[in-house]
Amino acid sequence: MTKREAFEIGGQSVAPGERRTVEVPVSTLSDHTPVNLSVHVIHGKRPGPVMFVSAAIHGDEVIGVEIVRRLLRARPVDTLAGTLLAVPIVNSFGFLNHSRYLPDRRDLNRCFPGLAEGSMASRLAHIFMEEVVRRSDLGIDLHSAAVHRTNLPQIRLSPGNTRLEELGRAFGAPVMMTSKLREGSLRLAAEGEGVDVLLYEGGEGLRLDELAARAGVAGVLRVMRKLGMIGQKGVPRTRVTPVVANESRWYRAPAAGVFRGYVAIGDAVSEGDVLGAVTDPLGARDVEVVCREDGIVIGRSNMPAVYEGEALFHVAETPRADVAAEGVAAHLEAKPLYDEDEII
Numbered sequence: 001m002t003k004r005e006a007f008e009i010g011g012q013s014v015a016p017g018e019r020r021t022v023e024v025p026v027s028t029l030s031d032h033t034p035v036n037l038s039v040h041v042i043h044g045k046r047p048g049p050v051m052f053v054s055a056a057i058h059g060d061e062v063i064g065v066e067i068v069r070r071l072l073r074a075r076p077v078d079t080l081a082g083t084l085l086a087v088p089i090v091n092s093f094g095f096l097n098h099s100r101y102l103p104d105r106r107d108l109n110r111c112f113p114g115l116a117e118g119s120m121a122s123r124l125a126h127i128f129m130e131e132v133v134r135r136s137d138l139g140i141d142l143h144s145a146a147v148h149r150t151n152l153p154q155i156r157l158s159p160g161n162t163r164l165e166e167l168g169r170a171f172g173a174p175v176m177m178t179s180k181l182r183e184g185s186l187r188l189a190a191e192g193e194g195v196d197v198l199l200y201e202g203g204e205g206l207r208l209d210e211l212a213a214r215a216g217v218a219g220v221l222r223v224m225r226k227l228g229m230i231g232q233k234g235v236p237r238t239r240v241t242p243v244v245a246n247e248s249r250w251y252r253a254p255a256a257g258v259f260r261g262y263v264a265i266g267d268a269v270s271e272g273d274v275l276g277a278v279t280d281p282l283g284a285r286d287v288e289v290v291c292r293e294d295g296i297v298i299g300r301s302n303m304p305a306v307y308e309g310e311a312l313f314h315v316a317e318t319p320r321a322d323v324a325a326e327g328v329a330a331h332l333e334a335k336p337l338y339d340e341d342e343i344i
Contacts (some may be wrong), residue, residue: 129189140198271292291315
């Protein structure tokens with residue numbers, strides 16, 4: 001068998017069978033502290049695809065950082081075929097400041113593919129595209145809901161992409177949703193380079209959520225198994241078939257006041273169900289939020305004090321909501337592994 005060549009990234013060479021963290025220079029802070037893009041490279045001895053797993057493109061979405069940490073400690077990746085590029089924190093500026101954005105107030109996920117001489121966000125997007133995306137065959141980008149909201153573990157797919165749908169099913173999250181590609185997003189820029197990207201959503205901004213972490217690690221390992229990068233041993237089996245939803249609806253606060261939610265993420269709901277209510281602090285007015293279709297709750301607000309029009313519930317429309325709810329229960333009931341070398 002022909003020996004694999006070394007993997008080149010950030011001006012460094014990673015030999016077959018080696019794993020190494022490569023620090024790609026990004027910028028410096030105003031006090032001259034260097035800022036790097038840390039890419040952990042696992043370059044297998046056997047040939048296979050190059051896959052990146054990225055997190056914290058939005059600096060406050062920390063669940064992906066935990067998923068990457070657990071992934072790198074999982075035993076199946078020790079005998080990898082192909083190459084894994086794991087980037088736990090893309091937006092270091094936002095991560096350090098507990099912020100979704102960069103210091104220039106730009107959303108990094110609206111700045112791809114970026115420019116070498118553009119804004120701070122544009123430059124970081126350009127570096128990530130050059131050093132990671134264009135060296136890859138496939139990517140998984142990890143996200144969570146914004147601060148004060150929480151998302152059910154779910155996969156977002158590019159419309160009409162049958163390969164991503166197949167890999168999304170292998171990932172095994174309770175729900176898969178088709179989601180339009182937004183201008184400036186990593187998914188759109190990567191697709192323009194011929195690199196498909198699965199987008200994972202789960203948990204809440206600035207919080208670690210065990211369900212979202214466990215589902216995320218298991219899903220990434222299943223995709224790697226599907227691609228032939230790892231064997232079956234140590235990879236959790238899919239417990240249910242994901243439910244596909246093509247439409248979803250946000251239910252917003254009908255008035256300002258104190259919000260009380262009656263359903264949780266993962267609950268199956270039907271037309272006419274009362275999802276929650278918003279009450280005047282003095283008790284003078286109580287307005288219910290009523291569901292308009294059958295579906296499953298894939299996101300909701302955790303904030304009791306709300307303004308009129310604020311997003312409260314995100315419901316994916318599907319007649320198979322009960323099946324998706326069973327998938328959520330299966331993830332919750334799964335026994336976690338607390339082995340120091342393989343915690344998922």
